Amino acid sequence: MKLALITEIPAPFRIPLWNALAQRVDLRVILLAERDPRRGYDVRREDWHFDAQVLPGYELLRRGRWLIVNRGVSHELGAADAVLVGGWNQPAFFQAARAGVPFALWVESTARDERRGRLEWLKRRLLASASGVVVPGSAARDYVLGLGTQPARIAVAPNAFDLAPFIHGVEQNRRSHAPTVLTVARLSREKDVATLLQAADGLDADVVVVGDGPEAGALRDIAPANVRFVGSVTHDDLPRWYANADVFALTSRSETWGMALSEAAAAGLPLVATQAVGGAWDLIEEGVNGYRVPVGDAAALRRALDRMLADGDWRDRAGRRSRELAEQATPERWAETVERLFSEILS
Numbered sequence: 001m002k003l004a005l006i007t008e009i010p011a012p013f014r015i016p017l018w019n020a021l022a023q024r025v026d027l028r029v030i031l032l033a034e035r036d037p038r039r040g041y042d043v044r045r046e047d048w049h050f051d052a053q054v055l056p057g058y059e060l061l062r063r064g065r066w067l068i069v070n071r072g073v074s075h076e077l078g079a080a081d082a083v084l085v086g087g088w089n090q091p092a093f094f095q096a097a098r099a100g101v102p103f104a105l106w107v108e109s110t111a112r113d114e115r116r117g118r119l120e121w122l123k124r125r126l127l128a129s130a131s132g133v134v135v136p137g138s139a140a141r142d143y144v145l146g147l148g149t150q151p152a153r154i155a156v157a158p159n160a161f162d163l164a165p166f167i168h169g170v171e172q173n174r175r176s177h178a179p180t181v182l183t184v185a186r187l188s189r190e191k192d193v194a195t196l197l198q199a200a201d202g203l204d205a206d207v208v209v210v211g212d213g214p215e216a217g218a219l220r221d222i223a224p225a226n227v228r229f230v231g232s233v234t235h236d237d238l239p240r241w242y243a244n245a246d247v248f249a250l251t252s253r254s255e256t257w258g259m260a261l262s263e264a265a266a267a268g269l270p271l272v273a274t275q276a277v278g279g280a281w282d283l284i285e286e287g288v289n290g291y292r293v294p295v296g297d298a299a300a301l302r303r304a305l306d307r308m309l310a311d312g313d314w315r316d317r318a319g320r321r322s323r324e325l326a327e328q329a330t331p332e333r334w335a336e337t338v339e340r341l342f343s344e345i346l347s
Helices: 012-022 073-077 091-097 120-129 138-146 163-172 193-200 216-222 235-243 259-266 298-310 312-326 331-346
Strands: 002-007 026-031 051-054 057-062 065-070 082-085 103-106 132-135 154-156 180-184 206-210 227-231 247-250 271-274 290-293
Touching (some): 002 073, 002 091, 012 026, 012 331, 026 073, 065 091, 073 091, 082 331, 091 120, 154 331, 163 235, 163 259, 180 235, 193 206, 216 227, 247 259, 247 298, 259 271, 259 312, 271 298, 290 298, 298 312
Parallel strands (some): 002 026, 002 082, 026 051, 082 103, 103 132, 132 154, 180 206, 206 227, 247 271, 271 290
């Protein structure tokens, strides 16, 4: 099977998925750009084990909205048996859907995402023309069901990453430490770290913030004394921060999945996240390994953190369950699900 995958950029957390898929099909990844100007991702081509092409085009960035206009989309898809279209937020994705090749749509949006209300009619039309839909979990599945997609056309392929080296890095870095709440997030409005800082005031624990972004200065100005800002860290250094935390918090206003939540689960941490975080509906079992709280509700977040920090035995049980849930998602499982969907489409 010759499969093309068209997507925006080579985000590092996607590479293991595509490597696994390339072991199953003749895969060509078509990128709209090599980098997103709003993100600081490293591009490490030595990690790529698939054929890739960056399309020519030009970019426009205005008020945080990034638009790319590409050339040659139909030409690049001409030799493919089928196409996995990586979203609906760029013109090239609609061009790919009209290229005359069977396609499935890869959707991570959820009904709780702040951006969900944009052009719903157009999303419905694109979904209706797709032969299948790939989603990472239950929140995205519920969303596309609500847009009229038939359940039989939906394949749930969980977001995943290479667990073994990450978990090994976490275990190698564990040290005794004061009670610590960790967040790993870009310091921008949609991540809403400000709500975590409100909840942290007077909390009987340290709060460590890993990440950087346009709101870094403003957040430092309002942070209570028990908050420590680390800034950006390398991917290889991330396990050390997860290893020396007791609870992980992700307070996003808008988050289609939240790979940091997946990492925290793999690290064996209890989890608290807002209801807007897509991954929270698959990685958090309420009261068992964590809690989901309303967006922007610092009081509810504080109550959850107090409960989690007060009971060490519960945290141990919760952390074990978090890891069990994380281990159900692997790049191989993602690739197997995608291959099976396209085999059904082409048959």
